[in-house]
Amino acid sequence: MYYYNIKISDDVTFGAVVAYIEDKKPADKAKLKVGDVIVSMDGEKVEDVSHFKYMIYKHKIGDKVRLKYYRDNKLNETTIELSEAIKSE
Secondary structure, eight states: OOOOOOOOOTTOOOOEEOOOOOTTSHHHHTTOOTTOEEEEETTEEOOSHHHHHHHHHTSOTTOEEEEEEEETTEEEEEEEEOOSOOOOO
């Protein structure tokens, strides 16, 4: 079970919470952290985690996407280059 100490405005009622970061993979390289809330990709609103996955699957390995996310109630932006999926154990 995961617990997050997420500090975000009550006005933000959408987005996808980052639940896992794999070392040396794109999210790690982009400096995302567990508990960040991704709210847009390439300017399109991210409704929830299912919507975020749908948006990711429309891209291919090597594509770069621009993400906006909240951390500690501050909106941040980063660019991430997509690579292969995380391997489940």
